[in-house]
Amino acid sequence: MADELALLIPLAPFIMICLIVWTKHQSKMAELKMNATAEKAAQYAQHTAQLEERVRVLERIITDKGTDIARQIEALREEESDARLNAPVNPRHEV
Template sequence: MLALVVVGLPVTLGIGSEMMKRWLKHKEVMAQALNAQTAEKAAQYAAQTERLEQRVRVLERIITDRGGDLAHEIERLRDAPLN
């Protein structure tokens, strides 16, 4: 019985230790993959937000720069004959 404990316990602990190291390495790799994926999504969202902000700026410029002329042009287009 003593031989089983003296030999078996270190072998069992060694195998368990190696399994734990592999599991932790796997978790680390999975976390890195998740971080890369999250960073890619954040970059995509930032680019989309930038495009939307540019479009809003254009619309604001159209409305503020040509607000009075815009109403006049709309009325002129309504009065124009259809071909």
């Protein structure tokens, strides 16, 4: 045990330096990872905003067209109704 302690005492400064360098390295790696994560989050936010805008445009197109389509359907229904009212009555076909 005394031999081990005698060996560790002169190595203590080198071990401390290695520990300090390793700690700084880990800190720098954590900072780089945090920056990369923040950058990715910003990219995702921008992409999400672009997708939301596209969805808004599509909703506007669909609702605008939806009103037009509804009008066209009602016009066709009116035409069919008018055609039925003006159609000649078939005397053989009784209801």
